[in-house]
Amino acid sequence: MRFEYTIEAGNFTKAGDASSSFKKILKQLNVDPQIIKRIVVSLYEGEVNIVAHANGGKVICDVDTSRVHMQLIDIGPGIPDIAKAMQAGYSTASAKVREMGFGAGMGLQNIKNNADELIIKSEVGVGTQLTIIVNLNKE
Amino acid sequence: MQVKDIIATLNLTIFGGSQGLTHEITGGYTSDLLSDVMGHAENGKIWITLQTHKNVIAIASLKDLAAVILIKGLEPDADMLAQAEEEGIPVLGTMDQAFETTGKLFNLLIR
Numbered sequence: 001m002r003f004e005y006t007i008e009a010g011n012f013t014k015a016g017d018a019s020s021s022f023k024k025i026l027k028q029l030n031v032d033p034q035i036i037k038r039i040v041v042s043l044y045e046g047e048v049n050i051v052a053h054a055n056g057g058k059v060i061c062d063v064d065t066s067r068v069h070m071q072l073i074d075i076g077p078g079i080p081d082i083a084k085a086m087q088a089g090y091s092t093a094s095a096k097v098r099e100m101g102f103g104a105g106m107g108l109q110n111i112k113n114n115a116d117e118l119i120i121k122s123e124v125g126v127g128t129q130l131t132i133i134v135n136l137n138k139e
Numbered sequence: 140m141q142v143k144d145i146i147a148t149l150n151l152t153i154f155g156g157s158q159g160l161t162h163e164i165t166g167g168y169t170s171d172l173l174s175d176v177m178g179h180a181e182n183g184k185i186w187i188t189l190q191t192h193k194n195v196i197a198i199a200s201l202k203d204l205a206a207v208i209l210i211k212g213l214e215p216d217a218d219m220l221a222q223a224e225e226e227g228i229p230v231l232g233t234m235d236q237a238f239e240t241t242g243k244l245f246n247l248l249i250r
Binding site for chain 2 (some may be wrong): 001012013015016019021037040041044048099100101102104106107109110113116
């Protein structure tokens with residue numbers, strides 16, 4: 001099953017809407033609540049990153065019996081140094097975004113801690129693509 | 140202990156989301172950084188914060204938190220309140236600051 005959501009740049013009043021919708025679907029699919037938490041934390045952080053940093057983007061969530069595969073694709077500006085972006089506490093967020101309590105440089109770490117797999121591809125001037133995989137079966 | 144059981148003792152204002160007053164409280168989490176709460180607050184916690192915007196409710200709902208307490212007499216933004224009503228997350232208020240609020244809640248919960 002595939003679910004798609006559009007993410008608007010800079011619109012914090014809608015940040016979390018995709019995660020919230022997808023959470024409801026996962027509940028209906030009877031996914032284990034602890035696994036739902038991990039999926040939702042990962043998706044929310046990715047979603048907020050698009051709102052805060054990108055010029056807009058979309059989220060594509062594919063669910064099968066074994067895993068949830070999420071692609072977060074934005075249309076730029078891209079991340080010049082992914083290793084740096086992955087460092088806890090590193091953030092390029094604006095003062096306004098920080099005042100709201102975002103931009104503490106914890107987002108990507110939260111995704112890494114909750115996902116079974118995280119792949120980041122980025123090209124400056126083109127965009128960033130996050131692939132986040134969470135397995136549905138506890139090992 | 141449920142959210143409604145701490146209202147009188149902590150002298151809290153109920154701004155909205157009162158459908159959630161029967162949520163069971165498992166503890167508290169004090170933070171103004173949203174990703175910190177997203178990453179570390181467990182379900183059933185009461186979130187103590189000075190953030191008054193709508194994203195607080197998004198996180199509280201995604202993490203199944205019991206309620207939010209706004210400190211220092213702060214009031215929720217209109218869209219935060221609307222979202223709280225929709226999600227059934229109680230938004231409570233206190234005149235105390237974070238340190239005092241956290242301490243009082245901690246003492247209540249360890250009894």
